[in-house]
Amino acid sequence: MSIPRTTLILTDLMARLQAAGTLAGANVERSRDVNLDDVDLPIILLFAKELEVREDAFLGQNRSYERGMKLVISAHLLYQDGLDDALYLIADQIEAVVMADESHGDNASQTLWEKTSYDWEKADVNEPAGWAALEFTVIYRDL
Numbered sequence: 001m002s003i004p005r006t007t008l009i010l011t012d013l014m015a016r017l018q019a020a021g022t023l024a025g026a027n028v029e030r031s032r033d034v035n036l037d038d039v040d041l042p043i044i045l046l047f048a049k050e051l052e053v054r055e056d057a058f059l060g061q062n063r064s065y066e067r068g069m070k071l072v073i074s075a076h077l078l079y080q081d082g083l084d085d086a087l088y089l090i091a092d093q094i095e096a097v098v099m100a101d102e103s104h105g106d107n108a109s110q111t112l113w114e115k116t117s118y119d120w121e122k123a124d125v126n127e128p129a130g131w132a133a134l135e136f137t138v139i140y141r142d143l
Helices: 005-019 083-100
Strands: 043-051 065-076 112-124 129-141
Touching: 005 043, 005 065, 005 083, 005 129, 065 083, 083 112, 083 129
Parallel strands: none
Antiparallel strands: 043 065, 065 129, 112 129
């Protein structure tokens, strides 16, 4: 059985983020199910939010489908002076890594940046946490 293309894309991207020297260092997880109370921050999480079949799937090609994977990459940081600037910086670092190889190891044909969101909350009285969430559409062909 072959490895799903989504797994190949996420695995490639995780390795590149771990090696990139972002504010999170090598602290990168390929999961949305991480208890942030149990890990050291900063951390980067990446996961597929949804998959969609693109229009060309209906052109009669024999079981060859172009798909769009909604990719979410979120960076979580503890409070520090300049929290906003740190969030902007790590988001820029993540975007640079993703767009440096839009094919994700020859597994995709295109990667489109959709949006970046920023927010924060008080984890406890003295330690507010902030996060940046980047969303991309990764286009690939599956057989």
